[in-house]
Amino acid sequence: xxxxxxxxxxxxxxxxxxxxxxxxxxxxxxxxxxxxxxxxxxxxxxxxxxxxxxxxxxxxxxxxxxxxxxxxxxxxxxxxxxxxxxxxxxxxxxxxxxxxxxxxxxxxxxxxxxxxxxxxxxxxxxxxxxxxxxxxxxxxxxxxxxxxxxxxxxxxxxxxxxxxxxxxxxxxxxxxxxxxxxxxxxxxxxxxxxxxxxxxxxxxxxxxxxxxxxxxxxxxxxxxxxxxxxxxxxxxxxxxxxxxxxxxxxxxxxxxxxxxxxxxxxxx
Amino acid sequence: xxxxxxxxxxxxxxxxxxxxxxxxxxxxxxxxxxxxxxxxxxxxxxxxxxxxxxxxxxxxxxxxxxxxxxxxxxxxxxxxxxxxxxxxxxxxxxxxxxxxxxxxxxxxxxxxxxxxxxxxxxxxxxxxxxxxxxxxxxxxxxxxxxxxxxxxxxxxxxxxxxxxxxxxxxxxxxxxxxxxxxxxxxxxxxxxxxxxxxxxxxxxxxxxxxxxxxxxxxxxxxxxxxxxxxxxxxxxxxxxxxxxxxxxxxxxxxxxxxxxxxxxxxxxxxxxxxxxxxxxxxxxxxxxxxxxxxxxxxxxxxxxxxxxxxxxxxxxxxxxxxxxxxxxxxxxxxxxxxxxxxxxxxxxxxxxxxxxxxxxxxxxxxxxxxxxxxxxxxxxxxxxxxxx
Numbered sequence: 139x140x141x142x143x144x145x146x147x148x149x150x151x152x153x154x155x156x157x158x159x160x161x162x163x164x165x166x167x168x169x170x171x172x173x174x175x176x177x178x179x180x181x182x183x184x185x186x187x188x189x190x191x192x193x194x195x196x197x198x199x200x201x202x203x204x205x206x207x208x209x210x211x212x213x214x215x216x217x218x219x220x221x222x223x224x225x226x227x228x229x230x231x232x233x234x235x236x237x238x239x240x241x242x243x244x245x246x247x248x249x250x251x252x253x254x255x256x257x258x259x260x261x262x263x264x265x266x267x268x269x270x271x272x273x274x275x276x277x278x279x280x281x282x283x284x285x286x287x288x289x290x291x292x293x294x295x296x297x298x299x300x301x302x303x304x305x306x307x308x309x310x311x312x313x314x315x316x317x318x319x320x321x322x323x324x325x326x327x328x329x330x331x332x333x334x335x336x337x338x339x340x341x342x343x344x345x346x347x348x349x350x351x352x353x354x355x356x357x358x359x360x361x362x363x364x365x366x367x368x369x370x371x372x373x374x375x376x377x378x379x380x381x382x383x384x385x386x387x388x389x390x391x392x393x394x395x396x397x398x399x400x401x402x403x404x405x406x
Numbered sequence: 407x408x409x410x411x412x413x414x415x416x417x418x419x420x421x422x423x424x425x426x427x428x429x430x431x432x433x434x435x436x437x438x439x440x441x442x443x444x445x446x447x448x449x450x451x452x453x454x455x456x457x458x459x460x461x462x463x464x465x466x467x468x469x470x471x472x473x474x475x476x477x478x479x480x481x482x483x484x485x486x487x488x489x490x491x492x493x494x495x496x497x498x499x500x501x502x503x504x505x506x507x508x509x510x511x512x513x514x515x516x517x518x519x520x521x522x523x524x525x526x527x528x529x530x531x532x533x534x535x536x537x538x539x540x541x542x543x544x545x546x547x548x549x550x551x552x553x554x555x556x557x558x559x560x561x562x563x564x565x566x567x568x569x570x571x572x573x574x575x576x577x578x579x580x581x582x583x584x585x586x587x588x589x590x591x592x593x594x595x596x597x598x599x600x601x602x603x604x605x606x607x608x609x610x611x612x613x614x615x616x617x618x619x620x621x622x623x624x625x626x627x628x629x630x631x632x633x634x635x636x637x638x639x640x641x642x643x644x645x646x647x648x649x650x651x652x653x654x655x656x657x658x659x660x661x662x663x664x665x666x667x668x669x670x671x672x673x674x675x676x677x678x679x680x681x682x683x684x685x686x687x688x689x690x691x692x693x694x695x696x697x698x699x700x701x702x703x704x705x706x707x708x709x710x711x712x713x714x715x716x717x718x719x720x721x722x723x724x725x726x727x728x729x730x731x732x733x734x735x736x737x738x739x740x741x742x743x744x745x746x747x748x749x750x751x752x753x754x755x756x757x758x759x760x761x762x763x764x765x766x767x768x769x770x771x772x773x774x775x776x777x778x779x780x781x782x783x784x785x786x787x788x789x790x791x792x793x794x
Contacts, residue, residue: 182448182750183448184448185448219604222525222527222528222604223528223529223604224525224528224530225520225525225528225530225531225533225534226519226520226523226524226525228523243516243519243523244512244516244519245511245512245513245514245516245517245519245520246511246512246514246516247511247512247530248451248452248512249528249530249601249604251448251451252451252452252604252605252608252745253604253605255607255608257448257449257748257749260448261440261448261451262439262512263439263440263441263446263447263448264438264441264442265439266435266436266437266438267512267513268439268440268512268513269512269513347749349607351607352607356604356606356607357604359606360527360529360600360601360603360604361527362616363529363596363600363616363619364526364527364528364529364532364600367532367593367597370592370593370596371589371593374588374589374592375585375586375589378475378479378585378588378589379585382478382585385479386481389481
């Protein structure tokens with residue numbers, strides 16, 4: 139059964155310990171940023187920041203003010219666009235849940251970055267020999283029976299690691315238990331075919347800055363088009379060869395007919 | 407083939423300077439990374455190089471397979487004089503794509519990974535395989551011109567080599583080569599559309615449709631003859647060998663039918679999903695849509711349908727330029743202007759990005775100049791069928 143994390147925005151206090159734990163475990167360098175008048179930092183994910191907490195000041199529909207947080211990282215989709223996009227299969231969805239990246243295959247085309255509906259894979263723009271970088275779901279830790287670093291470090295239980303199906307059931311229970319606290323939507327249950335990261339929120343998810351997405355995987359049309367490649371390949375080859383044969387034969391016949399008539403004229 | 411001695415022409419000097427500037431930029435890229443020479447960012451990972459060099463470069467190379475198919479498969483002998491220049495431009499177009507990718511890719515020396523690690527679900531895998539295979543086919547299709555040129559070389563050592571052997575081999579496989587070229591181009595032109603099918607959430611609804619691969623193929627077939635008209639008119643001016651007006655107007659006559667089919671499919675597709683209203687409502691993107699449709703589709707259909715236009719070299723030339731501009735607009739729209747970025751991103755090409763693309767075009771022009779001077783490009787006494 140594939141693993142998942144449930145992020146409950148009502149329990150997150152924006153301490154950003156997950157950011158620190160992520161940098162420590164993945165041995166990521168710090169980034170120089172400027173003071174923008176907020177504790178939210180760095181301003182966006184990058185090749186050196188796999189996760190961050192976004193700060194949101196939101197008025198809900200009843201005019202009530204919320205100071206809520208969004209944890210951003212790779213969503214580890216069930217049908218990942220990046221995995222379908224990658225021409226060399228450097229990105230793979232493992233049965234356990236993580237979408238992992240193999241820099242022994244990647245040649246840096248950045249199609250994954252363009253294809254990802256969540257805008258997650260990032261690139262080492264400052265390096266002469268750059269790779270793609272993104273959250274690994276701590277696949278290495280999971281392999282050793284550990285939780286992802288961010289989950290382990292979270293002091294309030296806003297992050298919960300477990301089996302995806304069980305976490306969806308638990309999320310639904312939390313919503314039913316205190317329906318005034320949550321919007322009735324588990325973000326990631328259905329989005330683009332489902333993701334391994336699931337979100338609960340007191341405010342609509344677009345106010346958390348998460349993209350509004352349909353339940354169909356974004357890979358459907360592209361995979362259908364790719365499925366048409368073999369028939370098009372052989373079909374086009376057959377049509378062209380057939381056209382060549384027919385046209386050549388027709389030209390030869392008309393040539394022969396012309397020759398015959400010419401001969402007739404001469405013998406007359 | 408003896409040329410008059412001339413001083414180094416101004417045009418060639420300018421082109422050489424542009425090529426050198428491009429090369430310097432490449433060096434900066436390999437020392438300091440892509441961030442140093444481009445305004446690309448995590449929010450906009452693909453920019454000018456992909457839109458211009460890849461998307462436009464491949465589409466504008468469509469003259470090669472359309473003309474080769476018309477002449478060798480459909481036996482339209484009339485167009486034989488323009489096949490070789492068309493194949494040369496196609497070959498150069500694909501070489502440009504590959505050279506641009508050497509800059510754009512993060513680790514271009516691993517490009518051969520596409521040959522051993524297959525992801526058959528990835529449209530970009532199809533693109534990579536088609537680029538490699540079709541560039542090889544184009545090189546082979548063009549190679550007889552090089553061998554003929556070598557067999558008439560000024561150096562006896564080179565001339566003595568049995569150049570007619572490779573020429574005869576290529577002749578023997580010419581028809582399979584042409585068929586392979588048409589099939590690979592069909593796949594490749596459409597696969598650039600398939601690539602965008604991964605972006606249903608970010609590509610604007612005016613352009614996003616599951617039939618994008620088909621639209622890409624048809625628009626490429628339409629721009630093929632337009633590119634041939636464009637090139638041969640320019641090379642007429644530059645090198646002096648005049649082409650029959652009959653050939654030009656014959657090419658021009660085909661364009662309205664192809665563009666008509668293209669327009670029909672585009673409009674029907676928008677109506678089928680009930681999004682036709684967007685062409686009036688989706689401001690400002692609808693302006694881009696109307697731009698490419700009016701300039702590149704509607705005007706050329708009207709102009710090329712008028713016999714007066716088809717009988718006038720200048721009119722045919724400028725109408726073809728419209729088709730080309732329209733196609734470039736379309737490819738920029740789908741791969742840049744109508745493709746959403748991550749929130750908070752802005753993108754305008756860095757001057758060094760432009761320097762790379764301009765340098766590559768200058769590269770190609772230099773090769774065309776050289777080829778016309780050294781190789782039998784236009785008037786050559788090649789038998790039309792490989793049977794001889």
